[in-house]
Amino acid sequence: MKHLSILLAASVFLFSCNNSTEKTATKNETKMSITEKPFGTFNNETVTEYTLTNASGMQVSILNYGGTVTKIITKDKEGKDGDVILGYDSLAGYIQKGNPYFGCLIGRYGNRIAKGKFTLDGATYTLAQNNNGQSLHGGLKGYGKVMWKAEKQTGDSSLKLTYLSKDGEEGYPGNLSIEVIYTLTADNSLNIDYAATTDKATPINLTNHCYFNLSAGKDSTILNHDLMLKADKFTEVDAVLIPTGKLPDVKGTPMDFTAAKKIGRDIDSVKGGYDHNWVLNKTGNALESIATLYHAGSGRFMEVFTTEPGVQFYSGNFLDGTLTNTKNNQQYALHAGLCLETQHFPDGPNQPSFPNTILKPGEKYSHTSLYKFSVR
Known part of the structure; x- marks a missing residue:
């Protein structure tokens, strides 16, 4: 009887533990979600905003217009939520003339x-x-100004976007079939996986153009942010920001x-501010921490x-406070946000x-970038 009592007690304990684990997993699973809501219309097509949420309550919102990231909501050191990217409160903001690529996918050739x-x-x-006489971010109608096909992924907090960039679009050769997957992970990372194939040789350089301000609007500029880049060299540019070929x-x-420093410390010594490509200290195409x-x-x-060899650090040099329909009517003035465009x-x-x-035909373009958020 004594042995039977022990066995019964152990069984109850194991069942209790398993039941508790299942409840916890179910509870967390319900928090991992993708929701959607209408965000206006563009060229008679419905624009939808998809919101990815993880178990910690972090949220990332994305439009099928431009593959645009509209919100990244993360907690500060006091546990308060805040939106850490610049953006607009409506589609009117994203389609306004002069929108400086807030949050959107860039291509066919970024930069x-x-x-x-x-x-x-x-x-x-x-x-x-x-x-300034150069081609920038894919031309007059880059990938940030087109409608993407969106598909929610099962079993994960992921959104897949696809787009066919036709031969001759914006002057580029080849039909380019593109897939971008945004994933919000349990460890508060926004993963962006890019892939593409072509039927004709073509240049390609895809990236995302989020403008970050980790103060969530409490600081009007990013000059007090501390930035570190794992790069010993950068691509020197001329007066119109075209590389000279030198890597100083x-x-x-x-x-x-190379050591973290405040962005505002030396910015006045750089004519026009930072808008340069840093040559990352990488020897291959593995996924590495670079900034x-x-x-x-x-x-x-x-x-x-x-996995990319470079990153463009842009310090918001052309923001001047004139953009309309901004979030909470914020005035995005000079250096209000910064970009770290992997490329x-x-x-x-x-x-x-x-x-x-x-x-080239028969090859597959792919790269992964992720932005991981925490507090200190």
Whole structure:
């Protein structure tokens, strides 16, 4: 009888533990969700905002217009939620003239291509010169201004976006089939997985253009944020921000972020502010931690990982407070937010010494970047 009592007690204990685990898993599973709501119409198509939520309560919202990230809501050191990216309260903001790519997907070629021209397989291609005589972020209608097909993923807090960029779109060759998957993970990371195939050789350089301000609007600029970049070199640029081909060492210059420092410390020594590509200290295409961003007031800390060879740090130099329909009517003035655009190098198609940016038929373009949030 004594042995039977012990066995019964153990059985009850095990059942209780298993039952408790199941309840906890079910409870957490209900918190991991994807919801959707209408966000207006564009070219007679319904724009939808999808919100990914994890078990910790972090939220990321994304539009099928432009693949645009509209919100990233994370907790500060006191446990209070805040939206850490710049954006708008309606579709009118995102489609307004002069919207500086807030939160959107960038392509076919992120960053600049000199004079809007490149030669590939003996043919010269001409692109829109939409930025000081250069082609920027895919041209007049890059991927941030088109409708993507959205599909909620089962069993995960993920959203898959697909888009077919047709041969000749914005001057680029080849039908490019693109897939981007946004995933909000249990450890408060926003993962972005990019993939593409083509039926004709074409340049490709996809990225995301979120503007971060980890104070969640409490600080009007990002100058007091501490930034670290794992990069000993950067791509030197000319007056119109086209690479010269030189890769100067950052040591002892205002471009040195190898140790975390306040963005505002040296920014006045950089004409126009920071808008440069840093050459990451990487030897391959593995996913690695390449940057950190910290805001002492809120305690929010962001770590950036990527498989890409470069990152464009842009300090919001062209923000001037004139954008309308902003969140909570905030005035996004000079340096209100910053971008950390993981990428291949600017003007890659015209710079043979830079990492290859040409995708050929039969090959698959892929890269992963993630932004992980925590507090200190």
